[in-house]
Amino acid sequence: MKNERGQNFLKRVDLIVGGTLLYIIGAVRKKRSLPAECRTAAIFAFAAIGDSILSSIIISELRKVKDISKVVVFASRSNARIYDLFAGLDEVVVVPLTSPLAALREIRKHQVDLLVDTSQWPRISALLSAFTKAKFTIGFKTRGQFRHYAYDASVEHDERLHELDNFRRLLRPLGVESTESPRITKVIGSGRSPFAIDDDYIVFHPWASGTNFPMREWPVECWRDLALKLIDGGYAIVITGGPEDASRAQQLVDLIASKKVISLAAKVSLTEVAEVVRQAKCIVCVNTGIMHLSAMLDTPMVSLHGPTNPFRWGPVNKERGVLAVARQDGGMFLSLGFEYPRDAQYVMGKISVASVVDVLSEVYSINLGHHDKKPAGEAFAS
Secondary structure, eight states, X not given: OHHHHTOHHHHHHIIIIIHHHHHHHXXXXXXXXXXXXXXXXXXXXXXXXXXXXXXXXXXXHHHHSTTOOEEEEEXXXXXXXXXXXXXXXXEEEEXXXXXXXXXXXXXXXXXXXXXXXXXXXXXXXXXXXXXXXOSEEEEEEOTTTOGGGGOSEEEEOOTTSOHHHHHHHTTGGGTOOOOXXXXXXXXXXXXXXSSOOSSOEEEEEOOOOSXXXXXXXXXXXHHHHHHHHHHHTTOEEEEOOOGGGHHHHHHHHHHHOOTTEEEOTTTSOHHHHHHHXXXXXXXXXXXXXXXXXXXXXXXXXXXXXXXXXXXXHXXXXXXXXXXXXXXXXXXXXXXSSOOOOTTOOOOGGGSOHHHHXXXXXXXXXXXXXXXXXXXXXXXXXX
């Protein structure tokens, strides 16, 4: 995930060339009206897993639009697996975004009537939209990006709104005023955990991704100290993560040095991660895709936000468990998600272990001081 999203060369091309090309397209291309009949709809969803989860509401809303009988999602390699969680899709097409011409060739194999581009900032998706076979296209008008020139209908991207509300607004050109929230709409498992466990457990997801991801991660010593408190309170710890997180996850296991902690990083699928979180007593995580995935479940959550503004990117319907570094303390300066100032300071360390314990206790009644302890030993059955 980090590799595809961090292609610096492509970002420079997007910045230098993309705006000019879009301006030219806007000058020569006429805006079209919404066709009277749209049977096949497509969604461009090339962003991170978190954005893809938030924009997934478009799938179910398109299914409600008269005459639409087929929905296709064009995704990236880094987020395609998330669509295993959502019903209502007829096809998921993985697009090689690192090769724009190959991406366009793949997209043009599919004839669609309506295209909704959920990308907010990169110009490449807007350019691809302009050259699809779609009869009508919708996308964001983002300040300073010139993206709106590529679309038949554009929607103002508002940095004052939670990103879910921006995605809802993309449906307005279709006459849809959405109030949907992201939901897992497929049966994701048998109800059994992919591992055997004897104790109640807390899930840790310590890993961020994308631009300057270390700035959004909590100090590893804090994870260790929180784990030890939870273990002393009778809980086991399950650490999740992707293949790129496996090495650091094992290092955290070694640092905690308890038989009641296990890493599942790179060992289970995304749908299995959802089942692990579903059965947990709580998940503690940073602002990343797994946070948004977990927000669709009933599991209690404590989410940790330093530079990220939770009013823009926080978990939907899990606001009570948000812990954020205030603006006056140097936090919440990211609105778009990537606009780090040159002198940006690391602030995640300002979130104390004690504050997490307080939320666990006061919000979710996970009281470590009074939890019935189980005999010492291994939490995970062999």
